[in-house]
Structure formats: C-alpha cells, structure tokens
Amino acid sequence: MKRLTERVYGILTAASFINAYVVLQADAGITLVDTGMNAAFAQTITHSLAQIGKTLADVRHIFITHCHYDHIGGLAAVQAQTNAVTYAHAADAPVIRGEMPAPMPPLESLTGINRFIRTRYQPVKTAPARVDVLVEDGQALPEIAADARVMFLGGHSLGQCGLWLADEQTLIGGDVLINTPFGLRMPIRVFSPDWQMAQASARRVNELGIKTLCLGHGAPLVGNAGEAVARFIRRLG
Numbered sequence: 001m002k003r004l005t006e007r008v009y010g011i012l013t014a015a016s017f018i019n020a021y022v023v024l025q026a027d028a029g030i031t032l033v034d035t036g037m038n039a040a041f042a043q044t045i046t047h048s049l050a051q052i053g054k055t056l057a058d059v060r061h062i063f064i065t066h067c068h069y070d071h072i073g074g075l076a077a078v079q080a081q082t083n084a085v086t087y088a089h090a091a092d093a094p095v096i097r098g099e100m101p102a103p104m105p106p107l108e109s110l111t112g113i114n115r116f117i118r119t120r121y122q123p124v125k126t127a128p129a130r131v132d133v134l135v136e137d138g139q140a141l142p143e144i145a146a147d148a149r150v151m152f153l154g155g156h157s158l159g160q161c162g163l164w165l166a167d168e169q170t171l172i173g174g175d176v177l178i179n180t181p182f183g184l185r186m187p188i189r190v191f192s193p194d195w196q197m198a199q200a201s202a203r204r205v206n207e208l209g210i211k212t213l214c215l216g217h218g219a220p221l222v223g224n225a226g227e228a229v230a231r232f233i234r235r236l237g
C-alpha cells in the first residue's frame with residue numbers, strides 16, 4: 001500500500017492496472033474506496049491494511065465509485081468481514097445489488113472496435129452486495145471526513161461518483177479518466193453508457209482546482225494533477 005497524501009493510501013495492484021484506495025481519518029476510522037474485481041481482492045485489501053496495522057474489521061465505510069465489476073467484484077467478500085456502511089449512487093445501486101447488468105451504450109451510438117466489442121461482450125457477474133446509503137452530488141459525508149463530499153461524475157456509469165476531499169484538493173474519481181502510459185485518457189467508450197455525460201464529467205474534474213487525482217486505472221497523480229487534467233481537457237476540445 002502506498003501513502004499518497006496525508007490521509008489517502010493507494011492499493012495499487014499489478015502495476016496500477018486496478019486500484020482501490022483507503023482514506024484514513026483519525027476520528028472517523030477507515031474508508032475503503034472500491035473493492036477490486038473479485039473475492040480474491042478482499043485478500044489484497046487485507047494484506048494492504050496489515051501494512052498500517054489495520055484489518056478489514058477496522059473499515060467503517062465503503063465508498064463505491066461505480067458499478068463496474070472491476071470496482072465491486074470484491075464488495076460482497078469485504079462486506080462479509082466488516083460491519084462497514086456501503087455508499088453508492090442510486091443509478092448504480094441495482095447493478096451492485098445484482099438486480100441488473102451494468103448498462104452499456106446503445107449499439108447504434110458505437111462504431112468500429114467499440115461496436116464490435118458491444119455485440120460480443122458478456123457482462124461479468126459479480127456476487128450481489130449491499131448498498132446501505134444512496135449518495136448524490138454535493139452530499140457531505142462528515143462520517144468519512146469533515147471535508148468529504150460526493151462529486152457526481154456520471155457517464156462512464158450512469159451513477160459514477162467521486163469522493164472529493166476538499167481541504168487537500170484530492171479526488172478519488174473512479175474511471176472518470178484513466179491514466180495510461182501515454183497520459184490521461186477518457187475511459188473505454190464501450191463501457192460508458194452516456195458518452196456526452198462522461199465528457200462533461202471529465203471537464204468537471206478540470207474545474208475543481210485539483211491537486212491529487214486517484215483513478216481506478218493507472219498511477220495516481222499526486223500534487224500536480226491539475227496541470228495534467230487541464231492539458232488533457234484542452235486536447236479534448
């Protein structure tokens with residue numbers, strides 16, 4: 001586990017291919033953000049927490065950025081080992097609960113490789129899990145941290161939300177952007193049901209005055225994220 005800021009740690013697995021994050025707030029206990037792709041990831045989280053002398057039982061809050069399997073696959077296994085409260089947006093909750101597959105874009109909105117993948121993709125089933133608290137944009141979460149707020153970043157999923165720590169200008173943003181070896185990019189289009197909204201959400205990140213950006217995929221940008229995001233948004237046009 002890598003300490004990224006005063007309060008935020010990254011569980012950065014397999015060269016940051018799939019990340020989860022931990023917010024350690026002295027008076028609020030541990031918040032886990034996302035849970036990896038499967039039950040085995042719960043083990044990874046356990047090993048990571050052990051590095052700071054904690055266990056899964058110390059996790060008090062689980063914030064789910066969005067309903068894709070690589071973020072919720074470990075949730076049921078984690079929930080079985082904690083009494084933590086789980087937070088997610090209402091638009092993504094039915095997927096997390098196992099009631100429906102994650103929405104994809106309409107076939108007619110896609111071309112080329114995205115269209116090809118869309119016609120052949122079989123949704124990955126995840127173990128149904130609880131959502132205890134439905135969150136919405138701007139909601140303060142003082143139980144997670146005094147400065148913690150929900151930042152709606154929909155489009156890549158219909159209910160994607162980031163966790164914004166205002167005092168340190170840190171966003172844990174799910175897949176609002178991905179950080180590739182070639183720099184920041186939009187998330188994969190074929191898994192993003194509302195592309196216009198996804199682009200609006202990327203622009204929203206640029207307007208935050210951000211210092212640190214912790215993403216689901218790729219290395220976190222620590223301290224200087226604002227510049228990189230601005231550069232990317234200029235190219236996006």
Ligand SMILES: [Zn+2]
Nearest residue numbers: 066068156175
């Ligand atoms: Zn995703």
Ligand SMILES: [Zn+2]
Nearest residue numbers: 068070175216
């Ligand atoms: Zn993802």
